[in-house]
Amino acid sequence: MVLHASDPAAIEQAVQRLAVGSLVGMPTETVYGLAADADNASAVQRIFEAKGRPSDHPLIVHLAPGDGAHGWRAGVDHYAREVPAFALALMHAFWPGPLTLILPRRAGVAAVAAGGQDSVGLRCPSHPLAQALLTAARAHGVHGVAAPSANRFGRVSPTTAAHVAEEFAQLPDAALLILDGGACPVGIESTIVDGTRGYPVLLRPGMVTQAQLEAACGQPLRERDGAAPRASGTLESHYAPNAKVRLMAAPALQAALDLLGADARHIAVYARAALKAAPGVAVRRMPDNAAQAAQALFATLRELDTAGVKLIWVETPPASPEWDGVRDRLQRAAA
Numbered sequence: 491m492v493l494h495a496s497d498p499a500a501i502e503q504a505v506q507r508l509a510v511g512s513l514v515g516m517p518t519e520t521v522y523g524l525a526a527d528a529d530n531a532s533a534v535q536r537i538f539e540a541k542g543r544p545s546d547h548p549l550i551v552h553l554a555p556g557d558g559a560h561g562w563r564a565g566v567d568h569y570a571r572e573v574p575a576f577a578l579a580l581m582h583a584f585w586p587g588p589l590t591l592i593l594p595r596r597a598g599v600a601a602v603a604a605g606g607q608d609s610v611g612l613r614c615p616s617h618p619l620a621q622a623l624l625t626a627a628r629a630h631g632v633h634g635v636a637a638p639s640a641n642r643f644g645r646v647s648p649t650t651a652a653h654v655a656e657e658f659a660q661l662p663d664a665a666l667l668i669l670d671g672g673a674c675p676v677g678i679e680s681t682i683v684d685g686t687r688g689y690p691v692l693l694r695p696g697m698v699t700q701a702q703l704e705a706a707c708g709q710p711l712r713e714r715d716g717a718a719p720r721a722s723g724t725l726e727s728h729y730a731p732n733a734k735v736r737l738m739a740a741p742a743l744q745a746a747l748d749l750l751g752a753d754a755r756h757i758a759v760y761a762r763a764a765l766k767a768a769p770g771v772a773v774r775r776m777p778d779n780a781a782q783a784a785q786a787l788f789a790t791l792r793e794l795d796t797a798g799v800k801l802i803w804v805e806t807p808p809a810s811p812e813w814d815g816v817r818d819r820l821q822r823a824a825a
């Protein structure tokens with residue numbers, strides 16, 4: 491069942507669902523999440539089942555913005571045993587917003603959501619509907635809402651309510667209420683920083699860039715290594731549409747299109763460059779601006795899947811830092 495943001499009963503109904511341990515499709519500024527009360531073990535278990543996600547892949551816990559400038563702090567202290575100064579600086583700089591921090595977990599909270607790790611991923615989203623839901627849930631005693639992206643395991647994250655409905659068409663209405671908050675403005679998942687090791691480690695690039703993070707916490711960010719905690723978003727192959735994805739520079743892409751000639755059914759091109767392609771090729775223009783490209787990325791991949799495309803040739807995004815998140819998602823889609 492989908493309820494639109496304009497429906498005055500939407501938030502109250504969604505909170506009722508969370509309170510009885512049922513699932514809610516929650517819009518956030520990044521992508522839609524599949525939400526449940528983070529401290530309700532059987533509700534969280536239902537998230538793993540619905541997604542087909544291994545139960546040792548931890549979920550992000552979303553916190554209400556609270557009152558005042560840093561009103562999320564009570565939520566942080568409920569879940570985190572310890573908050574290093576650099577992590578707090580990052581929260582102050584980017585919350586509410588598309589940044590997740592992994593912190594040492596307080597024993598006994600959100601254990602199932604954390605997938606058995608002794609850490610917990612926390613994020614305070616900026617989307618007004620997510621904030622309204624989290625705030626109303628908080629008033630019902632829900633400290634945080636566990637929500638992975640609302641897609642089946644390994645698939646492209648949803649950026650509209652219709653995408654979520656498509657992913658979980660097999661679930662009965664009683665099992666999932668989707669809040670329709672429109673298209674997600676950021677479009678790719680949050681940047682993730684590991685704060686459990688005494689220094690910040692970048693686990694997943696996103697639209698908050700490494701340079702912005704370093705400026706805000708006054709420290710260099712280290713790269714993840716083999717000891718990094720498990721994060722399904724960091725698996726090499728992830729975020730994949732059904733079609734095969736290949737990344738190429740514009741000249742190689744044009745050469746391939748020329749070779750192909752007219753036999754181009756089931757092929758799509760997603761490029762910033764203006765390329766010449768045979769009439770059968772589905773050509774989509776990638777925006778020149780990284781933020782706009784991120785916003786449109788997953789919806790474009792889904793649209794091409796729906797159109798029955800089997801192969802998507804994508805122009806490699808620029809090497810500059812503001813493209814790190816988009817480049818990362820495309821590399822994983824192509825892996």
Ligand code: TXA
Nearest residue numbers: 520523548549609610611638639679680719721722723
């Ligand atoms: O933007 C986002 O982050 C979206 C929205 C809904 O908030 N959520 C999202 O969740 O992308 P998900 O589950 O698809 O990706 C979260 C990533 C996963 O790779 C997960 O393994 C990692 O965060 N993660 C969560 N908690 C963790 C922990 N305690 N330790 C290590 N990685 C963790």
Ligand code: MG
Nearest residue numbers: 638639647723
């Ligand atoms: Mg995901």
